[in-house]
Structures are given as structure tokens and as C-alpha cells.
Amino acid sequence: MCKITGMKGTISVVRTKLRSAIILMNDQDEVALIRREKENVLYYVFPGGGVEYGHTTEETAVREAFEELGVHVELEGVAAYVAFNNELNPYYWAKMTGGEFGTGTGEEFQEEQTNGSYTPMWIKRSALPHLPVRPPSLAEKLASHESRFYDLTLSED
Helix, strand or coil: CEEEEECCEEEEECCCCCEEEEEEECCCCEEEEEEEEECCEEEEECCEEECCCCCCHHHHHHHHHHHHHCEEEEEEEEEEEEEECCEEEEEEEEEEEEECCCCCCCHHHCCCCCCCEEEEEEEEHHHHHHCCEECHHHHHHHHHCCCCCCCEEEECC
16 A cells, blocks of 8 residues: 555555566567566566556556566557456567667666566577466467467466
């Protein structure tokens, strides 16, 4: 919960657990993922983050792509809504329109903010089922579908 103070007093705003992320692929059939090693646990996540108060899921996905990967993206529709944390979290197909992969400067890269390692990387789509990718249901769909899919609902709850 955060507090917002204005001219007429302070109100409490409850933040949701809603998250938004992108699926970015390159011409070598690779997917952009973030390799996380945290508290001796290794896993991979799609670039994304929590939706801040007053922002849309689309704005969040675009912002997080730049902060985490160093790239500008254009969203091309929702691949899937993944249910976890009692929310339907959108994962957008994205196309890179600028920037340089691996040059993100978001808070994730600040030493005092990072609990463990945080490394953007390209991973072959065929390797996804063999890695600890979160959410696993989305990784499985990506690995098993040759073409893009849209508006799927997957569950991790």
C-alpha cells in the first residue's frame, strides 16, 4: 500500500499485484528472457514488471522492455493472459523498434536493488521446456507453437 498526499489530505492506495510483460523474438528463433539467480535459485522470466498506479499494462510492458533490455518496442497484441497472484497478467507480442539489447539501466541493475544476478539474454525457443522459465505454461506454449497465438488464458495459480 502507498499513500498519496494532496491538498485535501492523504488517501491510501492499494497496489494490485498485476504484472505486464513482453514476448520478444529475433530472427534466429530466440526469445528474450531475463536470467535470474536469487537466493541460490536459478530461473528465467519474460521482461516485464508490476503495473504502477495510473499506468496501463501496455505502458508498463513498453517501459519495462526499455528498463530491463535497453530496447524500444511496439506491442503487437496479447499472446496470453496468465493467471497468477489472483490477476490475469498480459504477455504482449513485441517488436523491437530501436535501442540496443542488453543495455537496460532500470532499478534491477542498481547494486543496492539487485538481490542476486539479473542478465538479459536470448534463448532458443526449443530450449524453453528444458529451463526453469516462469511462467512455465507460457514457455511450453511458445516452444510447442510454430506460429503466434493470441488471447490465450493460462493458469499458474
